[in-house]
Amino acid sequence: MVLVKFIGCSAIIFLLFQLFLANEKTFTLNRWLLLSLIPAAMLVPFISLPLWLPQESTVAVNYLPYAQNQSTPVVASAPSTQAIPAEFWILAVYLAITALLFAKKISALLKLINWTKKASSKTLKKANLILSEKVISPFSFGKYVFMHPSTYKEGSGKTEMIIKHELIHIVQKHHIDLALMEFISVICWFNPIVFMVKKAIVLNHEYLADQGVKDSVHPIKYKKLLLSLSIQNNPLIWTSAISSSTLKHRLTMLNKPLKKTTMRLRIAFFSLLALLIVTGFSIKINAYPSNQLPPDSSLKWKGNQNSPLDKMPEFKGGMTAFSNYVKKEAKYPLYARIKGIEGQVEVQFVVEKDGSVSNVSAASGTENGFEFLAERIIKNAPDFNPGMQNGQPIRVQMTIPLFFTLSKEELDSDKLPLGEVNIGEFTPNVDGLKIKANYSNGTWNGTVRDTEGNLLPGALIIVEGANAGTVTDINGEFALKSDSSATLIVSFKGYNNVKLNQN
CATH class of the missing domain: 2.60.40.1120 (Carboxypeptidase-like, regulatory domain)
Structure with a gap:
């Protein structure tokens, strides 16, 4: 599933790139997008955005297996001799192909290094020129420009344009992009999109170099140079060459006018669609029984035996501080004092992960009018210390009784008994079957x-x-x-x- 997501995500995003940006003059942006496309697609399978959906027909049971209506324990059978698993052969084939590709890349790199040592060289501004009989078409690698001795003519306009082109590759460090893609193509050879991306990066490098040369030389002369070199081929990997089989695309891009509004719209559409694609591949659908709440939306601590509540929510300052707060906030209703009404109210509320109080409701079983006062007291309460489960704060639904009582001895100036509100013990709401x-x-x-x-x-x-x-x-x-x-x-x-x- 990981490979399917990797290949699928990289394929769709590369398709979006081809549709929206490949033919736009967003060369620098395209460079970084193409370089990050494959690494980003490799990470997508490991990003999980849970989506909980109710399921009617199935129930997940995370218990030890017991046979229904069977009193005999389930006994594991003795291990038997098995053939080498298929995963071993798949891994062996992958490693073998990877090793062969790696050897091929290293061989090409050593060949380039050998050319730099044995061929004659000249020092250029920001680079070294290597003149070798083995070079068919001019190209650059690292800080070196490679040319055939017959192609290099000092003071020639053609030679100067070639060197300017290759120097842009060197200054912009295109060889680092190519080295990165060669490495990725070795370890991800099973994904065909990698090779398409690598080809697109090479073409984009040429767009960047063509654009740089076009601004400093006569456009017609430069186009003639490209035509004269189009029949030559780039001999090695790791390198950037002025000759290219994509000459038609390069000439089209050189002549294409810059339309900023269209370009910005295409960038916006690409960004939005790419984000949607990544999100879609990252969603992990989880099912839960339709007669229960999804795990992330549960308000109550239900006495989970596998993960007990480590610490109960607690009013900051303890029960004494909470009792003092209630007595200070509670104003015993005058009508209740006149009528001599007393009572008890059960207040249910949720202590959130940040300690705040929500979902407050009160019930007394009788219509004594104390419910509104009880709710106001809890709603206005300062924050609690949240409940903790496995070292993490958790939402806990609590119940606390408030006792409304009248004094039989103390009277106020109107000869009415004084009332007070006392609290009972906090209890978590633990549900039973x-x-x-x-x-x-x-x-x-x-x-x-x-x-x-x-x-x-x-x-x-x-x-x-x-x-x-x-x-x-x-x-x-x-x-x-x-x-x-x-x-x-x-x-x-x-x-x-x-x-x-x-x-």
């Missing part, structure tokens, strides 16, 4: 539901102390044989375990 089951004729039969009454497929039911168990089917039902004295443990990720027995 709802199970309906019965034992008959040596078999447990039942259904498992979540806290909202939805049937829960994939719940694990095991016999305590034995290697027997089963999971609920798509309808949340299960059947498991066991002794009458056995205790069943029902569990589902994110919920507290429930024990069942005859007693």
Whole structure:
């Protein structure tokens, strides 16, 4: 899958480049885009943007495998002698081809180095000129310009144009681009797009050099020079040559006018589409049961046995500070003091990852009017220290009772009893499973539901102390044989375990 994403992403982005930018005079931009295209496409398979989608028909169960209605433990079979896996042969072929290509590249490089040592040379401005009988067409590599002795004529206009062309390659360090692409083509030889990109980079180098020479020499003379050299071929890899089989494209680009508005629009379209393509290849679709919330959107800590809450949310300053805050903020309603009304309100709220409070709701079970006051107290509370799970802050839904009481001894100036608000203990909202089951004729039969009454497929039911168990089917039902004295443990990720027995 990694290779498919790599090749697919590089192919589509290169196609976009060919459609929008290959024929525009954005030579410098094109150079860096082409150089980064393959490395960027190599990284795309390792970028993961999770997208959670509900799934009706399947349930992922991350528990040890148990055979349904079977009390015999599953025993692993003894290892058997196997043939050499296919992955070994694939890797061997890849390494062999890579080694051959690497040897070929090194051989060509050594040949160039050998030419620089054995051929006669001249010192030019910013480069060295190598005159060798082995050179067919002028080219450059590193800080060297290679020419056939018969081509070099000091003071000749043709020679000066050739040298100017090759010096642009040298000054702009095009040999580094070529070396990088040769290395990439060795390790990514299985991706045909790499070779297309390398060819496009070579052509873009020639566009850059042609543009530089065109500004300093007579255009017609330069075009005649290109035509005279078009029948010659570049003898080696690693090099930039003035002669090229892409002469038609180069002459077209030399004559093409610069249209800035069109160029900017094409750059914008390419950038937008390339971003969409990379995003599309990076999305990782995850499924979750439709009767549950996706993992990233869950508000509650549900007592996950695999990852318990390490630290509860705590009011900054502790319970004493929170109690003082509540007493300071609470203004006992006058009508309640007159009527002698007391009561208790359960306030539910979420402590966010940054410690702020959200999703505040209050309920008392009676219409005593304290709910609004209780909600206002919690909404205006300073930030908490967030709950921690595996060393990371986590959203936790909490419940706290507020007690509204009247003093029987203290009265104010109007002879009304003074009221106060006290707090109970914070508790996290831990959900439990709802199970309906019965034992008959040596078999447990039942259904498992979540806290909202939805049937829960994939719940694990095991016999305590034995290697027997089963999971609920798509309808949340299960059947498991066991002794009458056995205790069943029902569990589902994110919920507290429930024990069942005859007693």
